[in-house]
Amino acid sequence: MKKIKYLAMLAMIYSGLSAQQNVILPVNGKVNKDTGTEERTLTMDPKSDSRTVYNVTVPSLAIYKPEGVASNGTAVLVVPGGAFHILAYDDEGVKIARSLTAKGYTAAVLKYRLVKLDNKDPFGKLMQNAKNFDVLESIMAPVVPLAIADGKEAMKYLKKNAATLGFDKEKIGVIGFSAGGTIAAAIALDKEVRPLFSAPIYPYLGPVMKTPVPSDPPPVFTAVAEDDDFGFDVNSAKFYQNWKAGNGLAELHIYTKGRHGFxxxxxxLPVDHWEERLMEWLSSQNIK
Known part of the structure; x- marks a missing residue:
């Protein structure tokens, strides 16, 4: 009996490991010499199993393949948010990836470069700065271009290695949350890494609002709450208008309630079903 339990445990461990493939991404097209020793992971709420990642200096991808269903040949880059200071790695990353793989997608969760935090009190300064969004933006500003570059590098990697990973190189979408939505929007605005679709969810769009919509823009789906803690519904509506003005296909959901981080x-609340609406939209447009 003990042997059976031991073998079952090994099988579970092996299954968990085989479902995920970790890839270190290059920076500026060069192999990253940084070993990433600064990166830390912790669970902020003892009652939750949701991990938070901070001090990322080496961008990387965790790749999850379809589970229990046949692959639909499409991949999705999943980009968690956290004000470019932290990553809500499970809530806006792994959990989303698992939901996608159950539907036949290959999912790749991105860790991108972040603002450096003090290991002794990593969230104290962040919580203080979050009280004044202007201050928070000024601190985030230098790292935003680096994070966007990491997102684009991730798209390039997925396209280059699509055949090996089991999907079509022309069928790679991106979903990003909050700061990750900045990256998702920036990817949609870049002709070189044009995604199959882009879904910025309650996105921070300040850094990309002045970027012109490209010719032949990819389809965009945005979901945000009217009571968003940072007022991100306003720029989401403007982004939608810009996309339509650029002859892009777009769908926008502004939910009355849901706040930030849903x-x-x-x-x-109705906002609980945003992912279902996204899947319906993809299906109706025959995108996947």
């Missing part, structure tokens, strides 16, 4: 939450 990605994997269950609040008993």
């Amino acid at each position: 990605a994997s939450k269950t609040q008993g």
